[in-house]
Amino acid sequence: MTGLPEAASIRGEALACTxxxxxxxxxxxxxxKKGEITGLLKGLGAVDPAERSARGAAINALRDIAQTAWEARKAELEVIAEQAALDAGWIDVTAPSSARAAGRLHPITVLLEEVIDHFTxxxxxxASGPEIEDEFHNFDALNIPKDHPARDVWDTFYTDRREIPRTHTSSVQIRAMQTRKPPIRVISPGRVFRNETIDATHHxxxxxxxxxxxxxxxxxxxLKHTLETLVTRIMGxxxxxxxxxAFYPFVEPGLDLDVQCVFCNGVGCSICKGSGYIELIPGGLVHPKVLASCGLDPDEWQGFxxxxxxxxxxxxxYGIDDIRRLYDGRLQLVRQF
Ligand SMILES: [Zn+2]
Structure with a gap:
């Protein structure tokens, strides 16, 4: 962003401190308090309101980067100072011990525990199920017939034996309907796999x-009430x-839930492509054919x-704008709601 210092040069400056x-x-x-970042934040009032939110987030990100770089370098220098003291043949037993960075739970784990708590x-x-699926559970039972172009939508991986690293956890829902008697209420969290080119928004x-x-x-x-209360809980x-x-073969009617963009508070920004909304949760009422394929009578039972x-x-x-950060071990949290 124009006029802001480079994150790399801030990190470099911390590392250069000996x-x-x-x-x-x-x-x-x-x-x-009189530092550069505080100065930038104070200057936000004079920025065009359309850019203020994104610029504020960028400055906050820089503050976190400076803080992290400072903490990391401080820990290193303290170890070096301690070692120098030991080498010099004396030790100050009253000195505080050097800080050790504490691990913490990954944001995916933290939020998943909250979502599970909400639904339980x-x-x-x-409910859980296998990550390697067969075609019946991943596609057929979900009203996606063989050779139907809809299968292409999921960019499926196949193993040599035509098994499928599951493209969605809907396969777990099929297994739940096959093995449980209604009323059924399950959530199925889990990892899924798609043959996508990895970039900032795809993995x-x-x-x-x-x-x-x-x-x-x-x-x-x-369905509407369930999803709205979920969004309120997660976003605070x-x-x-x-x-x-929306059209999905396994629901009728199908819906997409859009949520007001938290990056621009609905004003419109690059992340929401100017719409003010982010497409978050597809859903709908379970298609009668899906119920029937799991042995449930659609005249008696409905579902969402x-x-x-x-x-x-x-x-x-958490204000993370690149999905790769979730998996590459360089995660920095910009924001917490
Ligand atoms: Zn936005």
Whole structure:
């Protein structure tokens, strides 16, 4: 972004500090009350309102980068100072011990535990299934017939034996309907696989959380309420939502739930492509053919189903704008709601 310092040069500056005194100067320069980042944040008021939100997020990201770089270099320099003292033949037993970086749970794990807690509170159970599936559970039972072009939509990997690294956790829903008696309420979190070119918004392996409810007299209203309360819980505040009709072979009617873009608060930005909304959760009422393929009478039972691209939800909540960061071990959290 124009006029902002480069993250790499901030990191480089921290690494270039060879003693704690120089590092303190680094801290004051970047993170101090009169430091550069505080100055940039104070200057936000004069920025065009259309750019303010994105610029504010970028400055906050720089602050986190400076903070992390400072902490990491401080720990290194303390170890070096300690070693120098030992080499010199004396030890200060009153000195505080050097800081050790503590591990923490990955954002995917943190959010997944919250989502599981939310749904178990509503009476759902967590179901799991194999990551390598057969065509029946991944496609046939979901009303996606053989040779139907819809199969191409999922960019499927196949093994030499025509097994499928599952393209969605909908296969777990099929297994749930085959093995349980209604009423059924399950969620199926898990890793799925698609033959995608990896970039900022796509990955060949990512996480989904799907949900399924089968009961009598189930309507779109039940689905709408379930998803809206989920979004409020995850984002910590009520966001504008909208439903759009969509086609998926395993639901009728099919819907997409869009959520107000948290990066621009609905104003429109590059992440939401100017629409102010992010497409978050597809769903719908379970197609009668899907119920029948699992041995349930569609005249007696109805259901709703939905599937979240869970990584996208994690990215929205923590302000991560590149899906690769979730998996490459260089994760820095910009924002937490
Ligand atoms: Zn936006």
């Amino acid at each position: 003693d704690l005194l120089a590092l303190e100067e680094f801290r004051l320069r970047w993170l101090g 509170g509503l009476g759902f159970e967590v 060949a392996s990512f996480n989904q959380v799907e949900g399924l409810l089968v009961d009598r007299h189930v309507t779109v209203g039940h 505040r009520k966001l504008e939502t909208r439903f759009r009709p 189903a939905f599937g979240m691209g869970f990584d996208r939800m994690v990215m929205m909540r």
